[in-house]
Amino acid sequence: MTRPRAEVLHAEALHKRYRSDGREVVAVGGVSLTLEAGEVLAFLGSNGAGKTTCIKMMSGLVRPDAGTVRVLGRDPHQDARALTQVGVVLEGTRNLYWRLTSQENLEYFGVLRGLSGRQARRRATVLLERFRLSDRARTQAQELSRGMQQKLSIAVGLVHEPRLLLLDEPTLGLDVEAAEEVKVLVRELASEGCAVLLTTHQLDVAQELAHRVCILHGGRVVAEGETQALLARFSAQRYVIQLEEPPSHARLQSLQSLGASAQGGEVTWPGPAEGLYGVLQALAPLPLLRVERDRADLTEVFLKVTRPEALPPERG
Amino acid sequence: MHGLFLAELRRSWALFRRYPGEVVTMLVSLVLVFLMLFWGVRYVAGPGSGALGDRLDGLIVGYFLWSVATLGLNGVGWAVQGEAAMGTLEQLFLSPFGPARVFLTRVAADLVVQLGVLLTVLGSILLITGRTLALSPGVVPVMVTVVLAAWGLGFALGGLALRLKRIPSLLQLSQYGLLFLVTTPWEDWGDTGRWVGAVAPLAPGAALLRGMMARGEPLELADFVIATLNGLAWLGLGLFLFHLAERHVRRGGGLAGY
Numbered sequence: 001m002t003r004p005r006a007e008v009l010h011a012e013a014l015h016k017r018y019r020s021d022g023r024e025v026v027a028v029g030g031v032s033l034t035l036e037a038g039e040v041l042a043f044l045g046s047n048g049a050g051k052t053t054c055i056k057m058m059s060g061l062v063r064p065d066a067g068t069v070r071v072l073g074r075d076p077h078q079d080a081r082a083l084t085q086v087g088v089v090l091e092g093t094r095n096l097y098w099r100l101t102s103q104e105n106l107e108y109f110g111v112l113r114g115l116s117g118r119q120a121r122r123r124a125t126v127l128l129e130r131f132r133l134s135d136r137a138r139t140q141a142q143e144l145s146r147g148m149q150q151k152l153s154i155a156v157g158l159v160h161e162p163r164l165l166l167l168d169e170p171t172l173g174l175d176v177e178a179a180e181e182v183k184v185l186v187r188e189l190a191s192e193g194c195a196v197l198l199t200t201h202q203l204d205v206a207q208e209l210a211h212r213v214c215i216l217h218g219g220r221v222v223a224e225g226e227t228q229a230l231l232a233r234f235s236a237q238r239y240v241i242q243l244e245e246p247p248s249h250a251r252l253q254s255l256q257s258l259g260a261s262a263q264g265g266e267v268t269w270p271g272p273a274e275g276l277y278g279v280l281q282a283l284a285p286l287p288l289l290r291v292e293r294d295r296a297d298l299t300e301v302f303l304k305v306t307r308p309e310a311l312p313p314e315r316g
Numbered sequence: 317m318h319g320l321f322l323a324e325l326r327r328s329w330a331l332f333r334r335y336p337g338e339v340v341t342m343l344v345s346l347v348l349v350f351l352m353l354f355w356g357v358r359y360v361a362g363p364g365s366g367a368l369g370d371r372l373d374g375l376i377v378g379y380f381l382w383s384v385a386t387l388g389l390n391g392v393g394w395a396v397q398g399e400a401a402m403g404t405l406e407q408l409f410l411s412p413f414g415p416a417r418v419f420l421t422r423v424a425a426d427l428v429v430q431l432g433v434l435l436t437v438l439g440s441i442l443l444i445t446g447r448t449l450a451l452s453p454g455v456v457p458v459m460v461t462v463v464l465a466a467w468g469l470g471f472a473l474g475g476l477a478l479r480l481k482r483i484p485s486l487l488q489l490s491q492y493g494l495l496f497l498v499t500t501p502w503e504d505w506g507d508t509g510r511w512v513g514a515v516a517p518l519a520p521g522a523a524l525l526r527g528m529m530a531r532g533e534p535l536e537l538a539d540f541v542i543a544t545l546n547g548l549a550w551l552g553l554g555l556f557l558f559h560l561a562e563r564h565v566r567r568g569g570g571l572a573g574y
Binding site: 016018019027053056059060061062063077080081083084086088090094095096097098099100101104107108109111112113114115116117120140156 | 413
């Protein structure tokens with residue numbers, strides 16, 4: 001996976017406090033992150049972790065109490081030109097005019113984002129075709145299926161060809177087919193050089209799409225890094241060998257002497273790769289179904305850094 | 317800005333022609349409400365009220381102005397609340413034009429698109445009541461001063477809607493306030509009335525139009541200057557209040573959660 005290096009988003013030490021019921025609540029307490037062209041960053045966190053506030057600070061909708069945001073070197077809170085480089089698709093169906101058709105929505109929002117009428121019309125045609133909505137160009141947004149509405153929302157977010165796309169829960173509430181289509185679109189956009197910041201509660205989607213992951217908890221970044229590296233870091237040093245049938249009593253004793261354990265046809269070796277070969281020799285010539293290293297998924301990583309008490313103690 | 321106006325014009329026209337039922341309902345209710353007002357005034361005044369003719373013509377002018385001004389008021393006040401409820405308000409705040417310019421362009425486009433309906437209402441009223449009004453090209457710039465002040469009030473209410481989220485009662489009440497402002501004959505109430513009539517939003521333009529359209533008076537330059545300053549001042553004040561509210565919600569993160 002090769003990635004260009006141009007920095008599209010740079011957020012530094014973002015802070016935001018709100019007053020709620022007479023108390024001051026820290027929504028975001030010093031979040032910094034960067035995003036490069038062609039990169040998908042999954043921005044994860046529980047409800048109230050501060051994700052949406054961060055997205056709104058990065059897009060210029062909410063002014064940070066402290067910290068800076070730069071989109072291609074421009075501050076979206078000071079320089080309106082920065083907004084021409086940002087596409088924002090907010091959660092749910094908050095991005096479209098229900099009574100306008102797909103084509104009308106795209107053309108209207110195109111001009112609203114700074115395109116000329118002609119450019120907006122041309123982009124509308126291109127995007128309708130790309131998102132396979134050409135046959136729904138004259139259908140009002142309220143009459144589209146939920147999946148089509150979401151695709152149209154993303155198209156509206158892209159109408160002015162932004163270099164940065166902020167996607168808030170893009171697959172929420174979609175059926176399997178529509179969610180797959182959205183995932184393909186996100187991959188394509190990244191491969192074309194668009195930087196995508198994705199917030200989602202669907203951690204499998206994040207794991208599938210994101211080059212990097214940033215986990216927010218209580219308004220602070222608690223884990224951040226390349227997705228694969230993060231998964232590796234949180235994976236246990238453990239191998240699982242699946243046998244066709246359970247080992248004999250003698251083999252079991254031999255395995256136990258090496259430090260491995262077995263349950264039914266599954267043998268577990270809780271040590272480094274070098275020791276694995278000794279275990280395999282002890283099992284030879286029994287037929288093997290699979291040998292794999294135990295690997296954490298993003299859900300485990302997420303729970304480990306946000307709610308360690310939620311995981312069984314033996315995991316890592 | 318020109319492109320934005322055309323886009324708003326297309327948006328407004330698309331919504332207008334898509335729901336002809338709403339247009340007809342608006343037209344019929346505007347005419348009916350006026351007729352009730354008109355016949356009510358005639359009944360209360362009783363037969364033989366010689367000076368009532370001018371007053372009735374003034375009422376027609378005031379009512380037409382009220383319809384135009386209400387469109388401007390709703391174009392921002394109700395629109396902020398409606399967009400917030402729909403969820404599209406944040407998208408307007410993400411525009412490099414900024415929300416104030418978007419709403420200003422939108423109310424102008426709405427006025428162009430709906431002017432036909434409002435003129436039809438005026439024509440129907442004149443036809444049914446048998447009254448006539450003096451129309452001259454000078455009426456147009458004076459009407460613009462009234463519209464500017466109405467937009468200013470709309471922005472002030474829009475700002476309030478941004479901060480308080482839901483103000484439907486105030487928005488409804490403000491329409492009656494508008495009716496009072498454009499139909500009250502401040503010019504007949506002595507020096508104090510004239511002074512209030514010069515400062516109150518929409519009032520100097522409305523008084524000028526009553527004189528021109530109902531009594532056939534010529535356009536006085538001094539009065540027109542006052543009406544223009546009044547319109548610009550109220551628009552400026554409204555935009556300033558809207559800007560303050562916008563800054564407040566951007567700082568407080570209060571754009572969502574309606």
